[in-house]
Amino acid sequence: MARSIFLIASLVLCLPAICFAQMVQDHRLEECRLHDHGLQESRRPFTYFRGKGLQLGRPEEILRSDGGYVRRWKSSEILRCTQVDMYETTLEENGLLIPRYIDAPGVAYIHEGSGILGVVYPFGGEFRQKSYVRQVNTGDFISIPDGVVFWLYNNRSEPFKFTCVADTSNAPNPGEPSKPYHLAGGKEQLVGGLLHGFSDDMLSEAFGVDVSITHDIFSRQKDVTITRAGKKFNFPYLEGTHRDGENDVAAEFTFSMHSGKADLIVPDGGWLSFVTRNKLPVLSKVGLSAVRVKLEPRAMIAPLWSPNAHQIIRFLRGDGRVEVASNDGESLLQEDLKENDVIIVPKFYPSTIIAGERGLEFIKILTSDSPTASYFAGGNSVYKAIPAQVVAEALQIPLEEEIYIRQQRRKDEVILPAVRQHEI
Template sequence: MAKLFLSLSLLLLVHGCLAFQQKNECQIQRIDAVEPRQRVESEAGFTEFFDTNDQQFQCAGVEVIRHQIEPQGLLLPSYVNAPILFYVEQGKGFQGMTLPGCPETYEVSQQQFQGRKGGQSFQDRHQKIQEFRQGDVVAIPAGAAHWIYNNGQDDLVLIVLLDSTNFANQLDQNHRRFFLAGNPQQEQKQQQGRQQSPRGTRQQGQSLEAGSNNIFQGFDVDVLAEAFNVDRETAEMLRCEDDRRGHIVRVERGLKVVSPSMSREEQWQGQQGGRGRGQDNGFEETICSMKVRANIDDYTQADVYNPQAGHCNHLNSFKLPILRLLQLSAERGVLYRNAIMGPYWTMNAHNIIYVTKGNMRMQIVNDEGQAVFDDQIQERQLVVVPQNFAVVKQAGEQGCRWISFRTNDNAMINTLAGQTSAIRALPVDVLTNAYQIPREEAQKLKYSREETVMFSPGSFSSRGRAPRV
């Protein structure tokens, strides 16, 4: 009995310490709009890294990077210990993702007569290839090997969120990329301005995924030759020790893979007419056939729309069921000139906001009623809004577009102003006594905004439709 009591006491102590530690991570007194701190160059592009030791990233438990891949550029095959959600800001391409146990259903074969009926010689076969384009959000489960290729004419720009504190990651609070090919050079791993976190959980340089060698370099060559049943020279090539191209390489003659065209896929989706959207019965959405891509740039599919203010597209696990596995979701927001997204808080998720075009003023308020952020956030800047922190946004003269990643597969907001807000739901007498205002003013406070989430410029009247960004 004494041993049981001691064990329970230690368990409660450890749990309490961890809870206290997590609480300390989000005791933020100041939030800043941040830009990438490092840039790692490769033969056919580069990767930029945000400072993961920044307090707001520590609070949210996420990391953000930005890939820019040139035409015919290939991001080498790798896998990561954390789930990934990336947004295609510019360009198009395709990716391969390898899931264990799934069949190689993409194949090209050539019939041959080999003295018996039905003889076939397969030229290539592999798992499913996913095409993507501007405005797509793509999900990659933790530990799934994947690669990305730019088959367009313009640079491919990807904004990538890695949820390093997700339950799927049991290593530590850093994302680690394990390369299956190439030799990303250690000298490219620069640490300009980085500092070790006070808790020491993020070691210097751990988050720089492009600074690692591929995993085959750690295996004995003879073992590799035996495992793959190839000669020793071929096994040596797997190690890529003389490769100096970096983690994004150029495919000189273009990449040839077995893949249906995007137009055929979209045609099939059009014929379906959206039937079954958000409905997974456990049969269609198996691990091997699950959809990993959805477009959130189409304003005609907006979840929130105000022709005088802007629109928002939400992507959650009801629309893309794989997000339930990743416990992540996304939002694409657009505010027209001077329009306001009324004050709100996200009830069950941290909110990572990256501006893709234009600018907006944001105010973020913590539980002590203090403004921890009150500034402009510009294009290519990022701000983390911790769970339950109240936030309000107002677009600048050029309007604003952003992509937001959220650390819950069905993130929910609660508004403070507007038709469905918390203030609107309160009785007038509660408002009168809570704010010590006359009953008439309480009624105005409650009913003066008939809009729901996005408000047109001006206090009481619309000034016409603002130009889009």
């Protein structure tokens, strides 16, 4: 009897500790679940985002040093629900992003300047770490798995800017900002170099040096996250690709998304270039992908939805209009957007983008390494895959009208050029 009472008491005491993380996760999932018609309005989060709730606004500066600065998009309901983190880093000349690893896999798109990327990776099946150093430029896409050490350095005179997106769905705190672990640097409130977490004695023993040396190293650590190098670095071996064999899935961490590598070119419409795990195998360890799109004036992306990926879209140049619909036939977003605006489109929700008179260019990060999409219009429209009589009956229109509509845009896929007025 006493033993039974003890076991019950133990379970009662342990239950909160065991279940708290699962309860928090279940609560977040419930808050972010796509709404059902039977739920109250206050419990329909994506409906709550109707209007500007899908927009992230402007990032806030969270760190600045002589070497550069970091701006982060403030945590919001849409970021927590889609479980992504987003920030922008600018490195000035000789600016060094201190070597670090992060608790969530991430990708970056370089939208201004160029620099040096360094990665240290353990994917070769050996105890020896492998080094990767590469020049990266505007239009390049970078992918870094969680827990992998990397650094970035600006070896040019102009600013080096890149936007980063991290997938926190499997991080220790899903939906919360990702956490960097710096291999060097000073110590401030809530951030600091990892070495400060160890004693001088322990580090002197680990590195095999006198304790006075480790103490001196600590005293030199000033900058946090970003520092400015005293003199320009020289890397004579930047040319070429550092591969250790075809089976090394992490041999490449970058992919060029310049117009010269476009996967789809549409006359009078624009072009797009995408990168998935098929082109950059390391994305299979990251779980993200990207599409870079340039639209000619008044051209548009065919209305689409993705069943397996949230879309994080940053406008790079030009202007345009975005519309997002919900499953209850209401509009979640109808907004004119311009350069540097950011929106998030949740999976399953249909959306479309049309360029303004100046044209439009944007980068889209997707939360899948092999995303899929279905389209409402164009040559690969889902309507055209359904028998005509079924569509006509569903839309309550004459069969002849359905057939006429079906015959339009037969040659246009994904990117739809502007329709001239006399063709309407």
